[in-house]
Amino acid sequence: xxxxxxxxxxxxxxxxxxxxxxxxxxxxxxxxxxxxxxxxxxxxxxxxxxxxxxxxxxxxxxxxxxxxxxxxxxxxxxxxxxxxxxxxxxxxxxxxxxxxxxxxxxxxxxxxxx
Amino acid sequence: xxxxxxxxxxxxxxxxxxxxxxxxxxxxxxxxxxxxxxxxxxxxxxxxxxxxxxxxxxxxxxxxxxxxxxxxxxxxxxxxxxxxxxxxxxxxxxxxxxxxxxxxxxxxxxxxxx
Numbered sequence: 001x002x003x004x005x006x007x008x009x010x011x012x013x014x015x016x017x018x019x020x021x022x023x024x025x026x027x028x029x030x031x032x033x034x035x036x037x038x039x040x041x042x043x044x045x046x047x048x049x050x051x052x053x054x055x056x057x058x059x060x061x062x063x064x065x066x067x068x069x070x071x072x073x074x075x076x077x078x079x080x081x082x083x084x085x086x087x088x089x090x091x092x093x094x095x096x097x098x099x100x101x102x103x104x105x106x107x108x109x110x111x112x113x114x
Numbered sequence: 115x116x117x118x119x120x121x122x123x124x125x126x127x128x129x130x131x132x133x134x135x136x137x138x139x140x141x142x143x144x145x146x147x148x149x150x151x152x153x154x155x156x157x158x159x160x161x162x163x164x165x166x167x168x169x170x171x172x173x174x175x176x177x178x179x180x181x182x183x184x185x186x187x188x189x190x191x192x193x194x195x196x197x198x199x200x201x202x203x204x205x206x207x208x209x210x211x212x213x214x215x216x217x218x219x220x221x222x223x224x225x226x227x228x
Contacts, residue, residue, distance in 0.1 A: 004157075006157075040220070041220055042118075042203055042205075042218030042219050042220050042221055043158070043203075043218050044218070045215075045216065056213075056215070091157055091158065093158075102148065102160055102163045103148060103158075103160065103205070103216075104160060105150075105157040105158040105159070105160075106157050107156055107157045108156070108157045110155075
């Protein structure tokens, strides 16, 4: 069974530039999550989708971050414009059951903002 | 506010020892708790998922326990090996006013010395 796929693995940009990350969850998983993990900290939820609807985006900085999950499968997370403090690993996870199932994570996308 | 705490932040033990990692949480109204392993530069790998109705789960050399009344979970690793070196994170799914919220601890960085 294929795992959660993410790309790109690494990205370096200047501040005020834009960047996009892509995630393809495990086949059949209805719930998709984007997390931000700053070095030395636990992951922080940015947004949670159930199929193509948003369940929780309370911690998403909506002035610069956006995410979509068209057709309820893969998802894109965009940052525009990027700030220095956005340097982090962006992790995508999926689960089969809404809210209760085991989470499976991708390898992450490491963003460095200069 | 629902919080998850993992102490210590780092732990170093010689190979072969049995060890316990701790996770504490502030609210006993939880749905489940999941332990993850994270290798440097990698995503999170699920180790064990304990539902709120369960007291423990076992997988190979790993055993996780859950005590909701005291707000604690432990991850027991038997006969530790250098390959067990990684950061271990626990994540608690809290029940908050009919909704569910997954909160991660900061992790314990484990080093097994040959």
